[in-house]
Amino acid sequence: MGNWQAKWRRIWALTRKESRQVLRDPSSVAIGIVFPLMMILLFGYGISLDVTRVTVAVVDNDASSDSAALVGAFRLSPNFVVRTTRSMSEATGLMLDRQVDGILQIPSDFDRRRHADGADVQIIVNGSDANQARIMQAYAAGPVAAWSAADPSVASSGAVMVVDRLWFNEADDSHYFLVPGLIVLVMTIIGAFLTAMVVAREWERGTLEALFVTPMRPGEFLVSKFIPYFALGMIGFALCFLAGKFLFHVPLRGSMLLLCLASIVYLVVALGIGLLVSTLVKSQFLASQLAMLLTFLPAMMLSGFIYDLRSMPVVIRGITYALPARYAVTLLQTLYLAGDVDGVIWLNTGVLALMAALLILATRLATRKRLA
Amino acid sequence: MTPASTPALQLDRVRKSFRRETGESVLALDDISFSLRRGGLAAVVGPDGAGKTTLIRLLAGLVRTDGGIVDVLGIDAAVDPQAIQSRISYMPQQFGLYEDLTVRENLDLYADMHGITVDERRRQYARLMSMTGLDPFQRRLAGQLSGGMKQKLGLACTLVRSPELLLLDEPTVGVDPLSRRELWEIIRQLIKEGLTVLLSSSDPDEAETCDSVLVLSGGKKLMLASPAEISRLALGRTFVATPPDGMRLRDLEARLLADPRVIDAVPESGQVRLVTREGCVVAGRPAPERFEDGFVVLLHRAGGDSEAGPRTLTQQEPPIRDSAGETVIEVHDLVRRFGKFVAVNGASFVVKRGEIFGLLGPNGAGKTTTFRMLCGLLPASAGTLKIAGVDVRRARASARQHLGYVAQKFSLYGQLTVGENLAFFARAYGLDANQTRARIAWALQQFQLEPYLRLPSAQLPGGFKQRLAMAAALMHRPEILFLDEPTSGADPFARRAFWQRITTLANGGVTVIVTTHFMAEAEYCDRALILDDGKVLAQGTPAQLRALAPVQPGRTATMEDAFIAIVEGSRSDSARKSAPSAAA
Numbered sequence: 031m032g033n034w035q036a037k038w039r040r041i042w043a044l045t046r047k048e049s050r051q052v053l054r055d056p057s058s059v060a061i062g063i064v065f066p067l068m069m070i071l072l073f074g075y076g077i078s079l080d081v082t083r084v085t086v087a088v089v090d091n092d093a094s095s096d097s098a099a100l101v102g103a104f105r106l107s108p109n110f111v112v113r114t115t116r117s118m119s120e121a122t123g124l125m126l127d128r129q130v131d132g133i134l135q136i137p138s139d140f141d142r143r144r145h146a147d148g149a150d151v152q153i154i155v156n157g158s159d160a161n162q163a164r165i166m167q168a169y170a171a172g173p174v175a176a177w178s179a180a181d182p183s184v185a186s187s188g189a190v191m192v193v194d195r196l197w198f199n200e201a202d203d204s205h206y207f208l209v210p211g212l213i214v215l216v217m218t219i220i221g222a223f224l225t226a227m228v229v230a231r232e233w234e235r236g237t238l239e240a241l242f243v244t245p246m247r248p249g250e251f252l253v254s255k256f257i258p259y260f261a262l263g264m265i266g267f268a269l270c271f272l273a274g275k276f277l278f279h280v281p282l283r284g285s286m287l288l289l290c291l292a293s294i295v296y297l298v299v300a301l302g303i304g305l306l307v308s309t310l311v312k313s314q315f316l317a318s319q320l321a322m323l324l325t326f327l328p329a330m331m332l333s334g335f336i337y338d339l340r341s342m343p344v345v346i347r348g349i350t351y352a353l354p355a356r357y358a359v360t361l362l363q364t365l366y367l368a369g370d371v372d373g374v375i376w377l378n379t380g381v382l383a384l385m386a387a388l389l390i391l392a393t394r395l396a397t398r399k400r401l402a
Numbered sequence: 403m404t405p406a407s408t409p410a411l412q413l414d415r416v417r418k419s420f421r422r423e424t425g426e427s428v429l430a431l432d433d434i435s436f437s438l439r440r441g442g443l444a445a446v447v448g449p450d451g452a453g454k455t456t457l458i459r460l461l462a463g464l465v466r467t468d469g470g471i472v473d474v475l476g477i478d479a480a481v482d483p484q485a486i487q488s489r490i491s492y493m494p495q496q497f498g499l500y501e502d503l504t505v506r507e508n509l510d511l512y513a514d515m516h517g518i519t520v521d522e523r524r525r526q527y528a529r530l531m532s533m534t535g536l537d538p539f540q541r542r543l544a545g546q547l548s549g550g551m552k553q554k555l556g557l558a559c560t561l562v563r564s565p566e567l568l569l570l571d572e573p574t575v576g577v578d579p580l581s582r583r584e585l586w587e588i589i590r591q592l593i594k595e596g597l598t599v600l601l602s603s604s605d606p607d608e609a610e611t612c613d614s615v616l617v618l619s620g621g622k623k624l625m626l627a628s629p630a631e632i633s634r635l636a637l638g639r640t641f642v643a644t645p646p647d648g649m650r651l652r653d654l655e656a657r658l659l660a661d662p663r664v665i666d667a668v669p670e671s672g673q674v675r676l677v678t679r680e681g682c683v684v685a686g687r688p689a690p691e692r693f694e695d696g697f698v699v700l701l702h703r704a705g706g707d708s709e710a711g712p713r714t715l716t717q718q719e720p721p722i723r724d725s726a727g728e729t730v731i732e733v734h735d736l737v738r739r740f741g742k743f744v745a746v747n748g749a750s751f752v753v754k755r756g757e758i759f760g761l762l763g764p765n766g767a768g769k770t771t772t773f774r775m776l777c778g779l780l781p782a783s784a785g786t787l788k789i790a791g792v793d794v795r796r797a798r799a800s801a802r803q804h805l806g807y808v809a810q811k812f813s814l815y816g817q818l819t820v821g822e823n824l825a826f827f828a829r830a831y832g833l834d835a836n837q838t839r840a841r842i843a844w845a846l847q848q849f850q851l852e853p854y855l856r857l858p859s860a861q862l863p864g865g866f867k868q869r870l871a872m873a874a875a876l877m878h879r880p881e882i883l884f885l886d887e888p889t890s891g892a893d894p895f896a897r898r899a900f901w902q903r904i905t906t907l908a909n910g911g912v913t914v915i916v917t918t919h920f921m922a923e924a925e926y927c928d929r930a931l932i933l934d935d936g937k938v939l940a941q942g943t944p945a946q947l948r949a950l951a952p953v954q955p956g957r958t959a960t961m962e963d964a965f966i967a968i969v970e971g972s973r974s975d976s977a978r979k980s981a982p983s984a985a986a
Contacts, residue, residue, distance in 0.1 A: 032730070036517045039514055039515060039517060040515055040517075043510070043515065044509055044511070044515075045515030047503060047511050048502065050502070050503060050507065051500065051503070052504050054502045055502055061484035115427065119931065187930040224435070232498070233499075235496075235498055236494055236496040236497070237498030237499070237500060238498065239464065239494040239496075239498055240492070240493070240494055240497055240498040240556070240559070240560070241488045241498065242462075242464055242487065243462045243463070243464070243491070243569075244487065244488075244515040245484070245488040245515065245516065246486065246515050246517060247484070247519065271657070275475065399463075399464070399484070399487070400464055400465065400466065400483075401459060401464045401465055
């Protein structure tokens with residue numbers, strides 16, 4: 031069929047043109063390669079959600095052997111660095127200067143009351159970072175429990191020893207769940223953001239007007255936009271995957287094949303959003319703003335990447351069901367951390383595939399060789 | 403496929419309206435019917451907003467009509483636009499070249515789009531390259547070509563295959579006279595090969611050489627006829643007047659334009675050419691009518707020349723400083739280098755108070771660079787540069803106090819209203835509240851902007867945007883006004899109205915420096931300078947420059963003849979000089 035041959039030749043020519051533009055345009059390379067690398071380094075080394083080496087100012091008003099033992103328990107904990115102070119005002123000063131993250135205050139009657147009806151210690155935590163504060167609060171319970179367990183006089187009166195075990199993330203390493211999220215984020219940027227920009231650019235520069243008056247069909251144009259950015263998205267995926275494996279040693283429990291499949295389906299969704307946005311708004315500025323609002327920010331905040339979906343208000347949680355990133359993050363986290371859990375995987379992949387099909391259909395219908 | 407006897411175009415009662423962002427509906431094309439036979443060159447001409455671009459887009463199947471039938475090459479555009487798009491070629495006004503692809507890659511893309519075979523391609527490329535002179539630049543990125551070369555590449559891209567119909571939307575806007583002439587040679591060559599070409603233009607001189615002309619105004623068809631027929635509309639109504647000794651050409655023109663019996667007056671080769679109302683004799687001796695004269699009569703009859711509107715000359719301001727003849731700009735051996743590239747190479751000139759001084763030159767000659775250095779926007783690499791006695795290279799900020807600058811592109815705040823823009827610029831120049839009020843009142847009156855006071859400036863009609871830009875640049879009563887290609891793409895009426903305002907300003911003591919691609923406009927200048935390749939090739943009064951042109955058979959030489967002769971002479975000289983070293 032000569033017709034098909036001509037069609038494929040046009041698609042090939044447009045794809046080659048697009049690829050050349052990507053390679054020659056520093057901003058495409060920046061978004062496609064440099065951005066994933068930066069995110070990997072930033073999330074990998076800069077932002078870690080694990081709280082380690084928290085500095086605590088200790089105000090020991092009791093100065094008994096008991097209180098010294100408690101302070102010792104804090105010293106021994108890998109989570110804390112202890113700084114001894116002489117008065118509460120000194121400790122408060124350190125906290126205000128942000129030299130310490132918390133204060134452990136032992137009251138002067140600590141030793142006496144402990145042997146009577148039970149004693150209190152006060153732990154003050156810098157609450158300006160709520161997330162870190164809550165983690166510290168939980169950590170502080172550790173040394174206290176360890177100390178009371180070690181003391182026979184308390185143990186005999188029936189203290190309970192709590193044994194924590196973290197499932198799925200035994201190493202309690204936030205990289206385990208950050209890497210899958212990162213893959214979603216990087217593919218969102220390349221798929222939706224970059225694609226939305228490049229199609230809008232063609233409208234703005236008037237390159238489409240000349241191209242329209244050729245035998246080119248709208249579908250061919252869309253395919254030619256799809257291919258190079260799909261490749262770029264897969265490069266971003268590979269970078270994140272390799273960084274996860276070799277830099278952060280994140281294990282992959284599920285199968286590599288399923289991981290690739292899931293990523294591809296999500297990338298198609300992201301590309302679909304990007305193409306649809308740029309078909310509807312024809313200015314680069316608007317397209318980038320819309321892509322940012324519709325894809326990047328939700329992928330960052332409402333996907334379960336950083337913030338737990340279950341702790342969100344019901345309304346917000348409801349909204350997340352409309353966001354492709356939510357399904358992608360669930361899917362990738364499951365594949366990475368839990369393995370091939372069939373139900374979760376097929377449900378989420380199915381939803382994403384449906385979204386991809388609808389987006390591509392909508393884009394195809396909205397793309398017309400017409401100016402007004 | 404289609405018999406050659408079917409017309410190339412056939413339009414029947416075509417209507418098209420658009421909705422502006424403000425919600426009002428604009429009728430771009432109103433009940434247009436015409437048919438055009440195959441073969442030959444047809445032009446669509448008309449003032450800004452006549453509907454030329456809409457018509458061409460309609461024919462290209464890019465816009466749908468609201469009513470009526472558009473038939474292109476026997477195909478109904480409403481039924482199968484793709485069939486039309488597969489058989490015609492179309493060059494939009496802003497041809498969308500991919501600037502990060504090379505000349506060759508751009509051509510290849512279009513060749514692939516049209517499914518041109520390798521053999522055919524070899525033949526076509528050779529022909530296109532020799533036609534456009536782009537051969538040596540095949541590997542250059544399209545973004546690094548000059549304006550004229552980009553336009554030629556755009557044309558080459560639309561011509562990679564032989565279409566049955568070629569649509570060109572204002573192909574020569576912003577292109578210098580040399581490149582314009584080359585583009586026209588290409589178009590004529592194509593006509594000879596039997597192609598049908600329809601182009602739009604706002605320049606009546608271009609329409610004169612076409613086989614048939616469709617005159618549009620405000621969306622309505624005024625006439626479709628041969629240029630000669632349209633010229634005849636001005637039969638017996640065209641004259642040329644020579645200014646008496648001691649009177650400037652532009653003053654004579656202004657005086658004639660103020661006469662209600664005169665419908666048009668333009669300076670030309672040291673004389674003023676005028677068109678009068680039927681049966682009126684005002685001044686000068688009769689001259690043969692031309693297309694432009696007939697065009698003006700036609701539009702005047704239709705009441706279309708709104709830009710030329712109120713003819714009364716706007717009131718003059720009291721002179722800024724009554725010291726005509728004093729030197730305000732002094733440039734000596736000015737040089738600007740960008741790395742190894744010398745953009746301006748030893749330019750020297752002097753401009754006196756109240757003069758209109760023109761900077762002429764092909765695309766990429768160094769006009770804009772010179773301009774930017776004069777305005778203190780770009781530091782000079784060497785040479786001296788004094789404005790109103792202030793050394794610009796030492797004290798840029800204080801030099802800027804003396805000047806106003808109107809950029810080529812509209813560079814005001816689109817979302818601010820006319821009044822807000824003026825108030826902003828007044829404050830930015832340091833005017834106090836009273837001065838601001840007085841200057842805004844002056845500007846609204848002088849530029850007839852009063853009715854638009856509360857309109858966001860992005861929604862102003864084309865000509866009024868430029869008025870506003872000029873008003874904003876004049877808020878601080880600068881002694882010197884710089885205008886960068888102010889008339890590029892404007893229709894003849896807007897251009898005339900613009901020069902009237904400039905004349906008024908210069909008579910009030912403002913020194914005006916202006917760049918232009920329309921050589922005829924140099925006639926408005928007191929003196930002008932021709933620049934190419936960074937070097938000053940000639941400078942002097944329009945008469946002195948015209949004297950440099952070779953003798954033209956049967957007519958007096960125009961400024962354009964002089965310009966082309968000067969630039970080509972200099973280029974062949976430098977080619978001869980560099981030839982031995984290139985051979986070595």
